[in-house]
Amino acid sequence: MQLQLQPCSCQSPSPRHLTSSSLRSAALEQRRRRPSRPANKCVVRAGKTADGPTVAIVGVSGAVGKEFLRVLTERNFPYKDMKMLASARSAGKQVDFDGQHYTVEELNEQSFKGVDIALFSAGGSISKKFGPLAADQGTTVVDNSSAFRMTEGVPLIIPEVNPEDIGSLKAGQGGIIANPNCSTIIALMAATPIHKAVGIKRMVISTYQAASGAGQAAMDELELQTREVLEGKQPTTQIFPFQYAFNLFSHNSPMGPNGYNEEEMKMVKETKKIWKTEDVAITATCIRVPIMRAHAESLNLELASDLSESKAKEILSSAAGVSLIDDREHNRFPTPLDASNNDDVYVGRIRRDISRQDECGLDLFVCGDQIKKGAALNAVQIAELLL
């Protein structure tokens, strides 16, 4: 059986195909603004190359794993060899990458021999078991799970936000780097440029999260349920305990004793680690909505000093990896479909918080592709910093 690397059925029309001039310029901006690599990094050579790293994808058959392969191709990531790893369920299946066929191997203790970079996305328990083992063998691990994000000494990196925190880690020298939670990445892509400019004292976040965050099986169930509901059938509920299509619900991660679920607490804790401060107050409400692959978030920011709307727009429009869709006249703001399959995080509804008398409050609405910038793209950008 072959795992095909084709555009998924949920692929949206790209903003490039839409007619509004604001969208066209957003798309152009998006191409122009790749996060800049620090000047001391080597020039990246494209594609298969004898002096590139050997790269392993752990969880290659999953939603994020497949996206890793797309992003590596899109970015012409240099590699000498590739290793495709998943569970016994996928072992023996074929994966096509960069014009070559690869056979998926079952992950085991020997999998990392000669591997310089391993991109992990097979869940926290796999990362906990195999991440340190790989690092001990000289593999530099970029881990998508939450297993090591809050571990002291493990860098938690968004390349546009805190690339310096990666320190001296390099491909093939061992070590673990954590990819933040997708909701955290998407929020901080927009909030950090504002934080760096004037300081954020308090952030109130509300999320509208896509099915992709719960894996390929949840995406499949949303598609199936949508069809079933439209056909008047009882929806299949195997992944979530209740109907997902035409519905929404509080995020499915475990609820803690303080009434916050794990997703919400990840946003709070990871933001403080990435911003290196305990002096920012953060609260979040995370909601799962019947959208396929892009998260939306509302951010209410209390600022340390005044910031006009026009200055906020100026800051955000020059931020790497951020595109503005903020057309009040036409009521045109970011949608999850704008972000789907695209690299950038889209920001709009940029407005002063009218509940305050001063200019120290700002509201933003943000959309980002959960699988791309929220996971695979961010991880591949981290891997680029290791070259």
Ligand SMILES: NC(=O)C1=CN([C@@H]2O[C@H](COP(=O)(O)OP(=O)(O)OC[C@H]3O[C@@H](n4cnc5c(N)ncnc54)[C@H](OP(=O)(O)O)[C@@H]3O)[C@@H](O)[C@H]2O)C=CC1
């Ligand atoms: N940074 C972030 O915000 C995000 C992080 N993630 C992380 O990535 C993980 C995977 O997400 P996603 O791709 O959406 O999930 P999927 O359910 O779509 O895929 C899971 C992958 O893990 C593999 N896997 C499962 N068990 C094992 C095992 N015992 N040994 C080896 N491989 C195994 C699966 O292989 P098989 O098909 O053979 O079962 C599959 O390739 C999440 O659990 C999360 O930790 C995900 C999304 C966003």
Ligand SMILES: N[C@@H](CC(=O)OP(=O)(O)O)C(=O)O
């Ligand atoms: N944040 C994802 C879930 C996920 O994979 O989170 P994490 O990488 O923090 O385990 C969601 O939308 O549900």
